Amino acid sequence: MAEPVRISLDVMGGDNGAEVVLEGAHISLKRHPNIEYLLYGIESEIMPILERYPEVQAASTVIDCEISITMDEKPSQALRKGRGKSSMWKAIEATKTGEADACISAGNTGALMAMALFCLRTQPGIDRPAMAGFWPTLRGESIVLDLGANIGAESYQLIDFAIMGAAMARAVFNVEKPTVGLLNIGVEEVKGQESVKIAGQMLNEANLDQLEYKGFVEGTDLGKGTVDVVVTEGYSGNIALKTAEGTARQIAEYLRQGLSRTWLTKLGYILAKGAFVRLREKMDPRKVNGAVMLGLNGAVIKSHGGTDGIGYASAIDLGYDIAKKELMKKISHDIEEFEQTRIAFEGDTN
Amino acid sequence: MAEPVRISLDVMGGDNGAEVVLEGAHISLKRHPNIEYLLYGIESEIMPILERYPEVQAASTVIDCEISITMDEKPSQALRKGRGKSSMWKAIEATKTGEADACISAGNTGALMAMALFCLRTQPGIDRPAMAGFWPTLRGESIVLDLGANIGAESYQLIDFAIMGAAMARAVFNVEKPTVGLLNIGVEEVKGQESVKIAGQMLNEANLDQLEYKGFVEGTDLGKGTVDVVVTEGYSGNIALKTAEGTARQIAEYLRQGLSRTWLTKLGYILAKGAFVRLREKMDPRKVNGAVMLGLNGAVIKSHGGTDGIGYASAIDLGYDIAKKELMKKISHDIEEFEQTRIAFEGDTN
Numbered sequence: 060m061a062e063p064v065r066i067s068l069d070v071m072g073g074d075n076g077a078e079v080v081l082e083g084a085h086i087s088l089k090r091h092p093n094i095e096y097l098l099y100g101i102e103s104e105i106m107p108i109l110e111r112y113p114e115v116q117a118a119s120t121v122i123d124c125e126i127s128i129t130m131d132e133k134p135s136q137a138l139r140k141g142r143g144k145s146s147m148w149k150a151i152e153a154t155k156t157g158e159a160d161a162c163i164s165a166g167n168t169g170a171l172m173a174m175a176l177f178c179l180r181t182q183p184g185i186d187r188p189a190m191a192g193f194w195p196t197l198r199g200e201s202i203v204l205d206l207g208a209n210i211g212a213e214s215y216q217l218i219d220f221a222i223m224g225a226a227m228a229r230a231v232f233n234v235e236k237p238t239v240g241l242l243n244i245g246v247e248e249v250k251g252q253e254s255v256k257i258a259g260q261m262l263n264e265a266n267l268d269q270l271e272y273k274g275f276v277e278g279t280d281l282g283k284g285t286v287d288v289v290v291t292e293g294y295s296g297n298i299a300l301k302t303a304e305g306t307a308r309q310i311a312e313y314l315r316q317g318l319s320r321t322w323l324t325k326l327g328y329i330l331a332k333g334a335f336v337r338l339r340e341k342m343d344p345r346k347v348n349g350a351v352m353l354g355l356n357g358a359v360i361k362s363h364g365g366t367d368g369i370g371y372a373s374a375i376d377l378g379y380d381i382a383k384k385e386l387m388k389k390i391s392h393d394i395e396e397f398e399q400t401r402i403a404f405e406g407d408t409n
Numbered sequence: 410m411a412e413p414v415r416i417s418l419d420v421m422g423g424d425n426g427a428e429v430v431l432e433g434a435h436i437s438l439k440r441h442p443n444i445e446y447l448l449y450g451i452e453s454e455i456m457p458i459l460e461r462y463p464e465v466q467a468a469s470t471v472i473d474c475e476i477s478i479t480m481d482e483k484p485s486q487a488l489r490k491g492r493g494k495s496s497m498w499k500a501i502e503a504t505k506t507g508e509a510d511a512c513i514s515a516g517n518t519g520a521l522m523a524m525a526l527f528c529l530r531t532q533p534g535i536d537r538p539a540m541a542g543f544w545p546t547l548r549g550e551s552i553v554l555d556l557g558a559n560i561g562a563e564s565y566q567l568i569d570f571a572i573m574g575a576a577m578a579r580a581v582f583n584v585e586k587p588t589v590g591l592l593n594i595g596v597e598e599v600k601g602q603e604s605v606k607i608a609g610q611m612l613n614e615a616n617l618d619q620l621e622y623k624g625f626v627e628g629t630d631l632g633k634g635t636v637d638v639v640v641t642e643g644y645s646g647n648i649a650l651k652t653a654e655g656t657a658r659q660i661a662e663y664l665r666q667g668l669s670r671t672w673l674t675k676l677g678y679i680l681a682k683g684a685f686v687r688l689r690e691k692m693d694p695r696k697v698n699g700a701v702m703l704g705l706n707g708a709v710i711k712s713h714g715g716t717d718g719i720g721y722a723s724a725i726d727l728g729y730d731i732a733k734k735e736l737m738k739k740i741s742h743d744i745e746e747f748e749q750t751r752i753a754f755e756g757d758t759n
Contacts, residue, residue: 244644278652279655283655298592309547317683337666
């Protein structure tokens with residue numbers, strides 16, 4: 060059997076807690092029988108559910124944690140209350156101590172980001188972590204970062220994001236030299252923030268081995284899949300992500316209304332059902348569930364809080380993937396390689 | 410007959426020039442017979458097409474302009490070349506001299522913004538103009554600004570945008586006290602840029618008569634139509650707009666592929682065609698074509714460069730609407746009213 064991949068789960072995180080987490084663990088374990096789980100949470104709540112999944116139970120160690128972080132706690136509150144002892148903290152910490160290869164939590168995003176940063180610290184040469192997620196496109200999937208770990212980014216941070224995103228693309232898409240674009244707006248001369256312009260210049264001139272820089276991309280390129288990795292600062296990245304989600308829901312609602320209007324459209328819907336099932340699959344947020352916090356000394360994956368077992372399993376699969384491919388090590392290596400180039404450009408950054 | 414509304418058209422602007430502009434003029438004139446057109450462009454190119462639309466010809470004055478701005482010219486180039494004499498400049502200028510009540514151009518966005526700003530200047534009390542457009546939503550339409558006239562915005566500029574957007578909503582949606590939201594991202598405590606947070610505080614405390622401030626909204630709220638007016642700085646606004654366009658195209662493509670796969674799905678498509686026609690209508694970019702440059706001493710509307718006659722007519726209709734409702738005057742009035750409040754808050758702005 061393959062070497063075990065050890066994954067720590069914050070079992071108390073998410074809107075539906077242990078139910079969803081353990082169902083997800085069950086689904087992912089079937090796909091990857093060499094997973095070993097570390098389950099962090101209130102033992103008395105975990106055990107009755109865990110008993111329903113004997114395979115998961117056999118592959119798991121339960122670590123009783125007295126405290127769990129709620130979905131509405133502020134990051135600062137969560138840190139005060141949960142540092143050192145909450146299920147979220149301890150699941151993260153396991154990737155620091157080396158007990159786990161990756162950590163998954165569906166808990167409170169702000170708290171998770173704060174705790175992960177506080178507990179794991181950034182990798183050498185990286186100033187701020189970024190949240191990287193998958194974007195379904197007409198050509199498959201792209202990686203988009205930052206999805207909201209930071210507000211704003213200096214040019215050298217955008218370059219860190221590019222290098223980290225490319226490392227992730229190499230690990231999960233199995234492409235040797237991923238294409239990378241900087242998200243920008245399409246007005247000549249005023250073209251984008253200074254930091255984006257400078258980052259573009261630097262990426263052009265650096266001519267890195269590990270990625271192919273394709274220049275600026277626009278919001279319309281996200282759905283097209285023009286590049287493997289789209290880099291942007293977290294404010295606009297988060298807005299783009301949520302705008303796309305909202306637009307997809309809006310169109311689904313128009314379709315639903317339109318198709319249920321007459322007996323003819325209803326019949327048409329039944330006959331063409333295959334097309335709608337395919338559409339739903341293509342846009343299924345559960346398939347792309349899981350965003351990685353890149354740039355930390357440990358692999359932490361944020362699952363959507365409201366997902367179900369299938370979605371949670373995707374987040375575990377992602378953790379499994381990046382752990383097996385040793386993504387964090389690759390990032391360290393690539394960043395180090397870039398350091399020299401960075402020093403040469405230091406004078407240009409703002 | 411109603412008092413004439415005089416609209417200046419940059420006939421040379423857009424990917425398809427005079428053909429589309431004059432067809433649009435024809436369509437809009439049927440809906441608003443009291444329009445009088447000022448047609449700016451190369452007379453010898455305009456006349457043969459104009460003769461095909463005798464009603465438009467009867468309602469028009471043609472002003473021969475030797476120079477037209479191409480779609481790929483940089484704003485600075487365009488200004489040097491076209492200032493004082495290009496069809497774009499002269500169409501804009503007509504709103505300054507009072508010859509026209511509104512100006513429409515489908516030309517080069519950057520050039521149009523630069524020329525409009527240079528020729529018309531901002532209204533008293535307004536620092537920078539904003540590009541405001543319509544967003545189709547599940548509840549109808551919202552106004553979103555800034556869509557890319559500026560990169561970044563200070564808190565007081567966001568408040569100008571809120572006041573200008575609300576004035577536009579009152580004018581075109583006929584609501585007395587439009588609801589306004591500030592676009593932001595959903596992470597507690599790190600919540601958004603400083604400028605957005607401060608603008609939110611100020612709007613809360615100012616408690617303006619002319620709008621109902623609803624707090625922060627997220628990208629998902631755009632498609633829902635949570636508020637009448639969504640305010641954001643131009644970089645993220647432009648990215649949101651293009652991301653939504655891209656997502657809509659992506660879903661349409663998935664549907665097309667899915668529906669053409671088997672004879673069953675094809676038959677289903679034919680039966681349910683009404684639903685798809687409705688969807689297309691709901692999302693038809695031509696219906697919401699036309700973005701207004703708010704905050705200038707003149708009403709300038711940017712039409713999409715690649716639109717057709719139907720789309721161009723929407724932009725003219727919009728110009729007609731805001732001219733009739735004297736939007737620019739209303740904005741002046743509302744901004745002046747807010748000045749006192751602004752002074753009180755001046756210490757807080759960053």
